[in-house]
Amino acid sequence: MGQILIEGLEKTFNSTRVLHGLDLHIKEGEFVTLLGPSGCGKTTTLRCVAGLETPTSGRISIGPQKVVDTARAASVPAHKRRVGMVFQSYAIWPHMSALSNVTFPLKRHKQGTRAEQKAAAERALDAVGMSAYANRYPHELSGGQQQRIALARGLVAAGEVMLYDEPLSNLDAKLRVKMRDEVRRLHNEFEHTSIYVTHDQEEAFAISDRVVIMNGGRIEQAGTPREIFSAPSSRYVADFIGYENILEIDQVSPDGTSGSAGELQFTGLDGAQKGDAIAFRSGVLRTGPAADAAVVFEGTPTRHAYIGDETMLHLVTASGTDIVARIPVDQEVPVQPQTFNVARRDIVLLRA
Numbered sequence: 001m002g003q004i005l006i007e008g009l010e011k012t013f014n015s016t017r018v019l020h021g022l023d024l025h026i027k028e029g030e031f032v033t034l035l036g037p038s039g040c041g042k043t044t045t046l047r048c049v050a051g052l053e054t055p056t057s058g059r060i061s062i063g064p065q066k067v068v069d070t071a072r073a074a075s076v077p078a079h080k081r082r083v084g085m086v087f088q089s090y091a092i093w094p095h096m097s098a099l100s101n102v103t104f105p106l107k108r109h110k111q112g113t114r115a116e117q118k119a120a121a122e123r124a125l126d127a128v129g130m131s132a133y134a135n136r137y138p139h140e141l142s143g144g145q146q147q148r149i150a151l152a153r154g155l156v157a158a159g160e161v162m163l164y165d166e167p168l169s170n171l172d173a174k175l176r177v178k179m180r181d182e183v184r185r186l187h188n189e190f191e192h193t194s195i196y197v198t199h200d201q202e203e204a205f206a207i208s209d210r211v212v213i214m215n216g217g218r219i220e221q222a223g224t225p226r227e228i229f230s231a232p233s234s235r236y237v238a239d240f241i242g243y244e245n246i247l248e249i250d251q252v253s254p255d256g257t258s259g260s261a262g263e264l265q266f267t268g269l270d271g272a273q274k275g276d277a278i279a280f281r282s283g284v285l286r287t288g289p290a291a292d293a294a295v296v297f298e299g300t301p302t303r304h305a306y307i308g309d310e311t312m313l314h315l316v317t318a319s320g321t322d323i324v325a326r327i328p329v330d331q332e333v334p335v336q337p338q339t340f341n342v343a344r345r346d347i348v349l350l351r352a
């Protein structure tokens with residue numbers, strides 16, 4: 001019942017188009033994250049689903065209900081869409097207790113009897129571990145606790161659909177990790193269909209069934225975290241999800257299997273063309289030559305930085321190409337030109 005269907009979604013603000021015909025089908029019970037840099041249209045997409053923004057054109061259905069269809073000038077008002085929404089700014093009322101904040105959306109739209117409203121709010125407060133704080137006011141709560149109140153308020157407003165707009169961005173790193181597990185647990189417990197928005201790749205991958213990478217109001221790639229991580233479809237995606245090394249191919253054999261990207265020699269690729277790029281992550285570089293190497297180059301370590309149990313090495317080739325490598329902290333790498341390699345399984349070929 002709770003599937004979300006977005007078709008041909010376009011949005012123009014003051015003659016600038018910010019969404020270019022988005023198509024997205026989110027299955028019932030799925031947790032899908034919109035991931036992309038600031039300004040790529042994540043919030044606008046979410047607001048169109050919530051009914052806080054009217055699309056310039058397109059259709060959106062939530063479950064069996066068509067909530068907006070610009071061709072028929074039809075739109076269901078936001079409060080009748082029964083979606084819960086949680087924002088980055090907690091947007092809870094300072095003059096209301098935690099319980100009143102959570103009950104508020106139900107009271108405002110006269111959903112249920114007073115007793116039912118109270119029971120729903122208490123269940124939501126319990127789900128986010130805030131029952132003991134029901135009578136506290138926001139100024140008596142920490143940032144993390146305020147965000148839990150905002151979560152609870154979203155839960156009571158939600159029928160089957162929850163929308164999250166960077167809800168954890170204001171929390172410190174440790175709490176953010178804890179709360180993202182919490183968000184996913186609540187999604188499972190309440191059997192919601194959820195759309196989550198973030199610009200944080202790790203958060204997106206950790207929490208989602210499927211990630212949708214957006215670029216300038218368009219979908220660049222959609223897939224499971226594993227699919228996107230192991231097979232980014234473009235340079236944009238590879239760069240955004242942290243492939244530190246992306247190098248353009250400038251020479252290639254007639255059969256497209258071998259060639260070079262600057263001073264990096266490659267073999268064993270399939271149908272590579274000039275202008276394509278090879279990409280690999282810093283963690284896959286190995287020192288010396290190797291029988292299964294698909295990329296080989298000479299590099300000189302220039303700088304290093306300790307990052308916990310690994311060292312981040314900055315390598316430079318003779319003509320000045322920078323490569324980033326991560327190696328175990330106990331591995332000695334002399335500061336002199338030497339061979340590095342990458343195995344075939346760790347290389348992604350990105351089409352021009």
Ligand SMILES: Nc1ncnc2c1ncn2[C@@H]1O[C@H](COP(=O)(O)OP(=O)(O)O)[C@@H](O)[C@H]1O
Pocket residue numbers: 013014018036037038039040041042043044045
């Ligand atoms: N109400 C508005 N009026 C004018 N431009 C807007 C409005 N809301 C968003 N935009 C513009 O639309 C683009 C997408 O914004 P947004 O959806 O907020 O991106 P994101 O959430 O990915 O950072 C941005 O260029 C932003 O400046």
Ligand SMILES: [Mg+2]
Pocket residue numbers: 042043044
């Ligand atoms: Mg936003």
